[in-house]
Amino acid sequence: MISSPRAALEALVSTPGLTRIDPPILMSADPYFDLAGEEFRRRLVLTSGVDGEEYCLRPDFTLPIARHYLENGVGEAAYSYLGTLFRQRPDGPAEFDQTGLELIGQPDPAAALDRVIHFARDVLMTYGVTAPRVRIGSVALFEAVLAGAEMPDVWRPRLRHRFGHAGSLDALLERLSDPHGAEGNIRTPPLAEIETDVAGRMAAAGLPFDTSRAPAEIAARYLEKQALAAAYVPGETIQLLTDYLGVAGPVETALATIGGLIETPPAGFEVARAAIRRHFETLGQCLPGAEIVFDAGFAPRLDYYTGLVFEMTGEDGAVLASGGEYDRLLQRLGAGREIAASGCALWVDRLEKEGGK
Amino acid sequence: MSGLILAVPSKGRLEEATRKVFAKAGLAIERPGGARSYQGDIPALPGVVVRFLPASEIARELIRGTVHAGVTGADLIHEASEQGPQSARFARPLGFGGADVVIAVPDAWIDVTSMRDLADVASDFRAGHGRWLRVATKYLNLTRRYFARFGIAEYRIVESLGATEAAPAAGAADLIVDITSTGSTLAANGLRIVEDGLILKSEANLIVSKTIVWDAEALVLRKSLLGAFGVDGD
Known part of the structure; x- marks a missing residue:
């Protein structure tokens, strides 16, 4: 007889077939810096060793679990966790519990994501939460739209990097839509000449040639910048991306709207759209009481996410669960290739509050 | 403790300079024990x-609410905590200790003149170098806030507590955020301020804590x- 939601949760993460992982609480902060850059650092609870090396208190489970997989795992793995995390919040450092599931190297990634969704549902049910608001986003669909849009190639990765940072993506689109500096025939010296000039400046300033930006790199971007002033992103492309990112609403309506924006579906578009439909169906079956929307501009701020992403929120808008596919994470951490991965994390304290309503 | 604590x-x-402006305002400061008191x-x-x-401690104490008022650089209030500017009121700039917190890149980066350029370089950097663009600074909070304003997320801060301007030549960082009053130290190190890279114009201010409890006497x-x-003190 299970007496409390907490005990039910313990049972859930200990289900046969799952490997429960409890990584050390004190860990080197470097992998987080490498993965997430400066943005994430301000959320870490940091301390330093006598040798100056920085450590943090466990801020999430996904990274240590992915590293564990790289060190020990082969083939398919299903990890579960339930434990305490530490993060800086505006009102100071906080500790809170999370539970979740990470499926790595599964032969059928779509089935794996469905399993993740079922797990999230099971945790929600444990706390009696039956009608969350569910938001779906798709990194894959945005990448397909971006790949198909007409623009100088250099802008694609830069736009991709800003996907999920609403303000900065808008700012970049606005900048690209401003056709300034199309001055026609600026006379630019040949690459070699610029490179020599840059190398001379670097040598004069005593700058290293091998550890930072090299003369060739600076010269190439200098020319690129001149060229881009003349070759701007077409207005239709800006309009398409702006319209696309603004689509949000009931899933079928949103997908129809997006379909109307795209004249010729680029590679990957149909696959991404089919994936959204499939998991939308899973979500609908799992959580018949949930309001489910597709939000084209929704993405986590971390660029290792790849396919579908989702978020479940409670009555007051607090995020109860978030998850998705992150096929690029293991490659980032040193695997030689992309490895299919999907998972979710759930905030136990918020669920306790939500369930008590 | 009753009364008003001024740091x-x-x-x-x-x-x-502080004692001079206070004397000029008719509030000469006495330090009976001399410099060691x-x-x-x-x-x-x-x-x-x-x-x-010390000036940086004054900023911290104002924010924490352990002193009522103080004289310190505006940059230090902004830097001491993300809540710094909300926790203190800048009552009056005092006309000394002026310095700018700026973003400076190697002058050899002829392709980087604006924050837009820096955003593009940061975005491309990791793919080409296998690491993040590195910014040397002691101004962690100011740097994070300013970079975020320009949508730059692809970088790492290398903390530097002194001789920050030497970090690019030493290979410790690619660019810096530092304080400068004339720009000559930056130029001597082959660095150039990015056009829209002025993060904060700072000078010494008379600052009042908003977090301390003010009793009637204070x-x-x-x-x-x-x-x-x-200045109106109500």
């Missing part, structure tokens, strides 16, 4: 306790103190 810089040019008073304003502290003293500088 002022404990040494150097900042201490001298850390407490003083203002004979013209009995009830004010003057504490001599409020009266605040009115006199700020009044002497021509």
Whole structure:
């Protein structure tokens, strides 16, 4: 007889077939810096060793679990966790519990994501939460739209990097839509000449040639910048991306709207759209009481996410669960290739509050 | 403790300049024990306790609410905490200790003249170098906030507590965020300020804590103190 939601949760993460992982609480902060850059650092609870090396208190489970997989795992793995995390919040450092599931190297990634969704549902049910608001986003669909849009190639990765940072993506689109500096025939010296000039400046300033930006790199971007002033992103492309990112609403309506924006579906578009439909169906079956929307501009701020992403929120808008596919994470951490991965994390304290309503 | 605690810089040019402007406002600061004493008073304003502290500690104490008022650089209030600017009121700039917090890149980066360029370089950097673009600075909070404003997320801060301008030549960082008053140190190190890279124009300010509890006596003293500088103290 299970007496409390907490005990039910313990049972859930200990289900046969799952490997429960409890990584050390004190860990080197470097992998987080490498993965997430400066943005994430301000959320870490940091301390330093006598040798100056920085450590943090466990801020999430996904990274240590992915590293564990790289060190020990082969083939398919299903990890579960339930434990305490530490993060800086505006009102100071906080500790809170999370539970979740990470499926790595599964032969059928779509089935794996469905399993993740079922797990999230099971945790929600444990706390009696039956009608969350569910938001779906798709990194894959945005990448397909971006790949198909007409623009100088250099802008694609830069736009991709800003996907999920609403303000900065808008700012970049606005900048690209401003056709300034199309001055026609600026006379630019040949690459070699610029490179020599840059190398001379670097040598004069005593700058290293091998550890930072090299003369060739600076010269190439200098020319690129001149060229881009003349070759701007077409207005239709800006309009398409702006319209696309603004689509949000009931899933079928949103997908129809997006379909109307795209004249010729680029590679990957149909696959991404089919994936959204499939998991939308899973979500609908799992959580018949949930309001489910597709939000084209929704993405986590971390660029290792790849396919579908989702978020479940409670009555007051607090995020109860978030998850998705992150096929690029293991490659980032040193695997030689992309490895299919999907998972979710759930905030136990918020669920306790939500369930008590 | 009753009265009003006023924190002022404990040494150097900042201490001298502070005492000069206070004397000019008719509030000469006495430091009975000389430079080795850390407490003083203002004979013209009995009830004010003057504490001599390093400038960065003054910022911290104002934010934490352990002193009522203080004199320190605006940059230090912005830097000491993300809540810094909300926790203190800049009552009056004092006309000394002026310096700018700026973003400077190697002058050899001829393709980088604006923050837009820097955003593009940061975005491309990792794919080409296998690591993040590195920014040397002691201004962690100011840097994070300013970079975020330009949508730059692809970088890492390397903390630097001194000789920051040497970091690019030493290979410790690719660019810097640092304080400068004339720009000559930056130029001597082959660095150039990015056109829209002025993060903050800073100078010494008379600052009032918003987080400390103000009792009746402290409020009266605040009115006199700020009044002497021509500022409404209510």
